[in-house]
Amino acid sequence: MKHNQALHDFPHGKNQNQSLLVQKSPKLVLVIAFSSLVFLTIFIPLCYPSISYSSLLFQSISKPPPNSDDYNHDHKFVYDHTALPSSSSSTNECDLFSGEWVPNPKAPYYTNKTCWAIHEHQNCMKYGRPDSEYMKWRWKPDGCELPIFNPAQFLELVRGKSLAFVGDSVGRNQMQSLICLLSRVEYPIDVSYTPDEHFKRWRYTTYNFTMATLWTPHLVKGRESDPNGPTHTGLFSLYLDEFDEEWTTQVEEFDYIIISAGHWFYRPLVFYENGKIVGCHYCLLDNVTDLGMYYGYRKAFRTAFKAINSLKNYKGITYLRTFAPSHFENGLWNEGGNCVRTKPFRSNETHLEGPNLELYMTQLEEFRTAEKEGRERGLKFRLLDTTQAMLLRPDGHPSRYGHWPHENVTLYNDCVHWCLPGPIDNWNDFLLEMMKNERLRSAEEEKNLYSNDRKLLVK
Numbered sequence: 001m002k003h004n005q006a007l008h009d010f011p012h013g014k015n016q017n018q019s020l021l022v023q024k025s026p027k028l029v030l031v032i033a034f035s036s037l038v039f040l041t042i043f044i045p046l047c048y049p050s051i052s053y054s055s056l057l058f059q060s061i062s063k064p065p066p067n068s069d070d071y072n073h074d075h076k077f078v079y080d081h082t083a084l085p086s087s088s089s090s091t092n093e094c095d096l097f098s099g100e101w102v103p104n105p106k107a108p109y110y111t112n113k114t115c116w117a118i119h120e121h122q123n124c125m126k127y128g129r130p131d132s133e134y135m136k137w138r139w140k141p142d143g144c145e146l147p148i149f150n151p152a153q154f155l156e157l158v159r160g161k162s163l164a165f166v167g168d169s170v171g172r173n174q175m176q177s178l179i180c181l182l183s184r185v186e187y188p189i190d191v192s193y194t195p196d197e198h199f200k201r202w203r204y205t206t207y208n209f210t211m212a213t214l215w216t217p218h219l220v221k222g223r224e225s226d227p228n229g230p231t232h233t234g235l236f237s238l239y240l241d242e243f244d245e246e247w248t249t250q251v252e253e254f255d256y257i258i259i260s261a262g263h264w265f266y267r268p269l270v271f272y273e274n275g276k277i278v279g280c281h282y283c284l285l286d287n288v289t290d291l292g293m294y295y296g297y298r299k300a301f302r303t304a305f306k307a308i309n310s311l312k313n314y315k316g317i318t319y320l321r322t323f324a325p326s327h328f329e330n331g332l333w334n335e336g337g338n339c340v341r342t343k344p345f346r347s348n349e350t351h352l353e354g355p356n357l358e359l360y361m362t363q364l365e366e367f368r369t370a371e372k373e374g375r376e377r378g379l380k381f382r383l384l385d386t387t388q389a390m391l392l393r394p395d396g397h398p399s400r401y402g403h404w405p406h407e408n409v410t411l412y413n414d415c416v417h418w419c420l421p422g423p424i425d426n427w428n429d430f431l432l433e434m435m436k437n438e439r440l441r442s443a444e445e446e447k448n449l450y451s452n453d454r455k456l457l458v459k
Contacts, residue, residue: 217261231282240272337413
């Protein structure tokens with residue numbers, strides 16, 4: 001069972017509808033705006049004393065990030081429940097996703113003994129990886145600081161909300177990282193509606209926060225048409241213009257979704273549109289044109305974004321988590337390739353090129369189109385751009401440290417997924433900072449609305 005799962009994974013809530021205010025009088029608009037201000041400054045601090053008035057106005061405070069010493073005897077994160085720290089103002093003036101990895105001797109912030117959520121094949125500490133420096137780096141953007149993940153702050157921000165990871169096992173890898181980072185405050189309970197491990201749900205009862213993973217390795221409707229296939233890794237039929245209802249029927253209930261995909265498109269694929277074969281990627285079938293994986297990749301993201309934008313009741317924020325390159329050297333993934341480096345690259349030591357660049361640019365192009373279409377109906381799309389940071393981390397993969405050396409398992413060197421703890425924890429640093437900036441943006445929009453309403457009344 002273990003080797004089958006490994007091969008399968010190995011790839012090369014809701015807001016109510018708002019009433020229209022177009023026909024309302026300026027006086028009523030002012031009353032609503034004033035009521036919102038009262039709610040923000042009085043009601044929320046009474047109900048949630050851990051959120052102060054100053055935090056609602058996003059005034060900077062100097063509280064340092066948590067470190068590995070912030071544990072009590074039950075491995076719970078010690079938090080003094082002062083004001084919720086604001087996003088650093090400098091992050092609004094620089095690109096969070098362009099920078100370098102710098103040493104972080106305080107890391108890691110959890111271990112395989114304090115967190116039970118680590119998938120066996122990413123549990124590098126358990127399976128004897130001899131070096132530990134891969135855990136001791138943090139991302140330093142050019143021109144600003146990216147705070148280390150603060151678990152209590154994150155849980156306050158998502159109180160009463162829900163988050164879904166939509167994609168493959170690398171997306172699940174991020175979810176498990178998030179569970180481990182949050183374990184310093186609270187462990188979730190399993191509220192899954194199915195025993196299928198590809199569709200897990202976890203709830204943080206204290207915060208009424210739900211997290212889920214929704215399996216869709218190709219984002220669109222698909223099936224494995226030949227378990228063997230031309231490369232002995234399966235042949236998949238993808239219906240590029242059809243929604244994968246395994247996830248599209250569920251995401252309306254989530255406040256945030258993080259969508260991602262990539263490595264599964266390296267496998268042999270047959271492409272269908274309007275119910276007919278239009279081409280393939282390395283399928284080696286007679287009379288079928290090889291269109292390449294980029295054709296299917298573009299169409300899959302286009303259809304996935306179309307699905308999101310077509311959901312009548314979805315009001316959430318959609319994050320595209322961009323492609324995270326693998327780092328196979330001295331051979332392909334199924335031909336002896338491995339990743340044995342023990343330090344990150346500097347940004348001037350490597351660059352995005354070839355398939356990694358093509359996949360990344362394809363994502364960006366489809367994202368921009370979807371973002372524009374979504375904006376017309378009030379939906380928010382945000383770019384969680386992990387590509388450059390992860391390109392620089394060839395040292396962060398499990399390689400052969402996902403099982404014991406003596407185990408008889410069919411498992412290739414894993415240079416796709418990421419060790420936990422490890423560099424993938426940084427994705428949640430990004431996520432939290434983006435959520436804080438989202439609140440800053442919302443507060444600014446609220447301020448502008450109130451200001452415009454006052455000007456309207458004066459006229």
